[in-house]
Amino acid sequence: MTNDPTASERIAGFLTALRPEDIPADVRHRAKIHILDTLGAGIAGASSQEVDISRTALGAVYGTPAPGSGAPLWGTPAELPALGAAFVNGIACHAFELDDSGGCDHSGAVVLPAALAAASLPMAGSRGGATDGGTADGGPHVGGASLLHAVIGGYEVARRVQDALGGYDSVNNAGWHSTGVCGTFGAAVASGVILGLDTEQMVSAIGLAGSFTGGTWSFIGDGAMSKRMHVGRAAEAGLNSALLARSGFTGPRDLFAAPWGSFLRLYGRHKDIDQSRLFETLGEEWQIERASIKPYATCRSTHAAIDVILDLREQPGISAESVRTITVHTSALIADMCGKADVSSLVSAQLSMQFALATALLHGGVGLAEVAEQGRTDPRILELMERIHLVVDPQQQGGSAEPRIEVQTESGTIIVQAVRAKGASTNRLSDDExxxxxxxxxxxxxxxxxxxxxxxxxMELESSNDIAPLLRLLAVNSEPALLR
Structure with a gap:
């Protein structure tokens, strides 16, 4: 029996000792950029079918909270109790594939909905009776610095869990959707920071989060909505874990390496597991710096190829009419994940390399209008998709592979090697973008x-003593028209 701290205890100790001013300024800035990006995705996602269905289903269970007593559903006039709001806003953030990636994979859509839902609760902002300040009516009070602390902590843990399992490719090759498996931990610790958990409570929140995890890639076969649910469920379950822990419900202190029921051994392959990735370099390497922002409304694994097509489109003689075939030489993982020429559902289209490249070639971008039903079923798109093919290149590996694109035109063949996708952590969008x-x-x-x-x-969160005005800005007076 060893007295060494467990991985959960190391993580919890770091997060509860961390103060916002200890976080480097450039890391805090990166968090603000990702918060803004996630809010944009979630506000637009209010128009999705998945959000509409979820609101109907959860409204029947929860009822309608008195105005101001619930948590806002971004981009709508509605509120739900905090757990329901975390679920629905999480789904909204991921609904159109415009949320960030490179975390757990989709950390923003998990962490921010949980943190903001937690901030709506009466106990938010307190630790051992202390508060961030308190509002005039005695309600919850969370400052902007606390939100940054929570979000950065959530990204930190969500990505570290994925890395300890061997990384994105290892988790997804096993058939697990990494966001559902790893994101719950990010939501739990982000909520825990907002709720003021002490170290022991944070250990329990992490341990409890492990029992809420899951989500498989089976949706790839028919474009089912469950992909979006994995994100909402992770946000909701993380908040649930933190709330239970705050009230004294205990979770296992050695979740990750327990002799029986080790989280890492259940989800990971033995050769890929590295528990030290959970806690080594805490406070030195900040995981939010590894996250990327998506400029296109499709699976991230299509983006490097989209960049190539958009660049070629600017050259004389390259157009939808002149291109005879496009061959994408890519990894087996991307071919499996994005190689289906299917636009029967929004999910299917957004996971289709053929759709992504046809749309980029025809329209010069892949945004909301293009992925909506009218855009994705445009006969011109469907015809172009028939000219696009994927070939597995054994030299390429994983979901971040940079494909080789071969474009045959009326005047010859052009071969382009893709580079790191626009918006990646090593090829960032500017703040203005x-x-x-x-x-x-x-x-x-x-x-x-x-x-x-x-x-x-x-962008001025550090100087904000209360994020309530920000939350109020996310509400509108009208209901959204659905984008199908």
């Missing part, structure tokens, strides 16, 4: 003035 993306998404539901106020609030 991300803000522009946010404005385009947010103004599908918010007045422009309100959207600009969201930008201002988020």
């Amino acid at each position: 991300t803000i522009s993306k946010f404005m385009g998404l947010a103004t599908t539901r918010l007045p422009e003035e309100a959207a600009l106020s969201v930008v201002e609030n988020v």
Whole structure:
């Protein structure tokens, strides 16, 4: 029997001792950019079928909270109790594949909905009776610095769990959707920071989160909505774990390496597991720095190829009419994940390399209008998709592989090697580009003035004593029209 601290205890000790001012300024800035990006995706996602169905289902269970007593459903006039809001807003953030990646994989859509739902609760902002300040009416009070602490902590743990399992490729090759498996931990610790958990409570929240995890890639066969549910469920379950832990419900202190029921051994392959990835370099390497922002409304694994097609499209003689065939030489994982020429559902289209490249070639981008039913079933797109083929290149590995694109035109063949996708952590969008993306998404539901106020609030979070005004900006008076 060893007295060495467990991985959960190391993580919890780090997070509960961490203070916002201890976090490097550039890391806090990166968190603000990802918060803004996630809010944009979630506000626009309010128009999705998945959100509409979820609201109907959960409304029947929860009822309608008294105005101001629940947590807002972003981009709508509605509220739900905190757990329901975390679930629905999580689904909204991922509904159109515009949320960030490179975390657990989709950390923002899990961490932020859980943290903001936690911030709506009466016990938010307190630890051992202390508060961030308190509101005039005695309600919850969470400062902007606390939100940054929570979000950064959530990204930190979610990515570290994935890495300890061997990384994105290892988890997904086993058939697990990494966001559902790893994201719950990010949501739990982010909620725990907002709720003021002490170290022992945070250990329990992490341990409890392990019993809420799951989600398989079986949706790939028919484009089912369960992919979106994995994200909402992770956000909801993480908040649930933190709430239970705060009230004294205990979770296992050695979740990750327990002799019987080790989380890492259950989800990971023995040769890939590395428990030290959970805690080594805490406070030195910040995982939010590894996350990426998506410029296109499709699976991240299609983005490097989209970049190539958009660049070629600018060359003379390259057009939808002149291209005879496009051959994408890529990894087996990407071919399996994105090689189906299927637009029968929104999920299927967004996971289709053929659709992504046909749309980029024809329209010069892949946004909400293009992935909507009318856009994805355009006969011109369908005809172009028939000219696009995927070939497995054994030299390429994993979901981040940079494919080789071979384009045959009327005048010859062009071969281009893709580079790191635009928006990746090593090829970042500028802040202005991300803000522009946010404005385009947010103004599908918010007045422009309100959207600009969201930008201002988020970019000045450190100086905010209360994020309640930011939460109020996310609500609107009208219901969204569905984007199918």
